[in-house]
Amino acid sequence: xxxxxxxxxxxxxxxxxxxxxxxxxxxxxxxxxxxxxxxxxxxxxxxxxxxxxxxxxxxxxxxxxxxxxxxxxxxxxxxxxxxxxxxxxxxxxxxxxxxxxxxxxxxxxxxxxxxxxxxxxxxxxxxxxxxxxxxxxxxxxxxxxxxxxxxxxxxxxxxxxxxxxxxxxxxxxxxxxxxxxxxxxxxxxxxxxxxxxxxxxxxxxxxxxxxxxxxxxxxxxxxxxxxxxxxxxxxxxxxxxxxxxxxxxxxxxxxxxxxxxxxxxxxxxxxxxxxxxxxxxxxxxxxxxxxxxxxxxxxxxxxxxxxxxxxxxxxxxxxxxxxxxxxxxxxxxxxxxxxxxxxxxxxxxxxxxxxxxxxxxxxxxxxxxxxx
Numbered sequence: 155x156x157x158x159x160x161x162x163x164x165x166x167x168x169x170x171x172x173x174x175x176x177x178x179x180x181x182x183x184x185x186x187x188x189x190x191x192x193x194x195x196x197x198x199x200x201x202x203x204x205x206x207x208x209x210x211x212x213x214x215x216x217x218x219x220x221x222x223x224x225x226x227x228x229x230x231x232x233x234x235x236x237x238x239x240x241x242x243x244x245x246x247x248x249x250x251x252x253x254x255x256x257x258x259x260x261x262x263x264x265x266x267x268x269x270x271x272x273x274x275x276x277x278x279x280x281x282x283x284x285x286x287x288x289x290x291x292x293x294x295x296x297x298x299x300x301x302x303x304x305x306x307x308x309x310x311x312x313x314x315x316x317x318x319x320x321x322x323x324x325x326x327x328x329x330x331x332x333x334x335x336x337x338x339x340x341x342x343x344x345x346x347x348x349x350x351x352x353x354x355x356x357x358x359x360x361x362x363x364x365x366x367x368x369x370x371x372x373x374x375x376x377x378x379x380x381x382x383x384x385x386x387x388x389x390x391x392x393x394x395x396x397x398x399x400x401x402x403x404x405x406x407x408x409x410x411x412x413x414x415x416x417x418x419x420x421x422x423x424x425x426x427x428x429x430x431x432x433x434x435x436x437x438x439x440x441x442x443x444x445x446x447x448x449x450x451x452x453x454x455x456x457x458x459x460x461x462x463x464x465x466x467x468x469x470x471x472x473x474x475x476x477x478x479x480x481x482x483x484x485x486x487x488x489x490x491x492x493x494x495x496x497x498x499x500x501x502x503x504x505x506x507x508x509x510x511x512x513x514x515x516x517x518x519x520x521x522x523x524x525x526x
Contacts, residue, residue, distance in 0.1 A: 198517035212491030218381035
């Protein structure tokens with residue numbers, strides 16, 4: 155009987171040890187759990203700590219490109235059709251406000267000037283007759299019917315002359331300087347802004363119908379920088395915040411700017427756009443140019459760890475949690491702003507009251523990659 159009890163005890167010990175070994179093997183087979191031996195722990199110099207809640211401010215780096223707002227994209231067309239007589243514009247050329255862009259000619263330009271001048275002469279005649287008929291009507295020497303007809307003719311001619319003046323203004327002819335010796339079959343198109351030519355849609359000799367777009371210009375007086383920002387970084391930016399932008403090919407050249415608008419809807423990537431004004435215009439900045447921008451963030455109260463706690467693997471950022479001292483699990487996090495050696499850690503999980511590896515994480519990463 156005594157021997158039987160001893161045999162059962164030996165079997166129990168063997169079964170217990172087998173269970174512990176199986177449990178350890180299962181832990182090591184898990185993709186989330188990493189087990190280190192005491193020797194590995196010592197050699198790696200593993201140090202653990204908890205997160206710290208503190209106010210931190212730093213710099214976030216965003217990417218975007220130079221854009222011109224819709225109101226700064228200008229289409230040049232002709233209100234009255236004509237043949238393109240001359241132009242020297244090419245895409246990319248700079249133009250000044252008031253500069254002549256093209257010269258067009260057409261017989262209808264002459265006809266419009268003729269109609270205006272002859273209509274103006276007739277208006278003078280009708281005005282004189284209207285004054286005469288008014289005096290006669292007041293003196294009861296003229297019938298009201300005749301007086302009203304003369305008045306109607308005078309007012310109708312006055313409207314027609316005003317309409318011709320407006321049409322002349324549309325094609326760039328100053329009616330105040332127009333006389334019988336200054337009639338012209340050509341009209342000039344001038345630039346309404348200072349900017350750059352983005353498109354030329356016609357060649358010399360081509361007839362341009364009324365309303366067709368002849369040139370497209372970009373007004374550079376109000377170009378801005380559109381930057382892409384993700385949801386987790388929105389808390390760090392605000393209207394009026396300053397930034398420094400630069401290009402990848404000349405990172406030492408900084409362009410200062412200010413945030414003027416922030417998007418209020420997120421796309422599928424959980425991002426939106428912020429729009430920024432440049433402090434001063436530089437001809438080197440053209441629409442479509444890609445840039446990066448550094449934005450100093452407002453201080454926020456957040457959870458931080460030392461920079462050394464972040465483990466980079468597979469284009470993601472991880473933390474290693476000690477559960478217990480020699481067993482570690484990986485938690486995906488996002489890196490926020492950094493100040494000094496402290497960095498903000500963002501996670502869907504509660505990171506408080508948990509022990510995180512702050513030194514020696516490279517060993518844990520190596521062990522995980524070897525297991526994978």
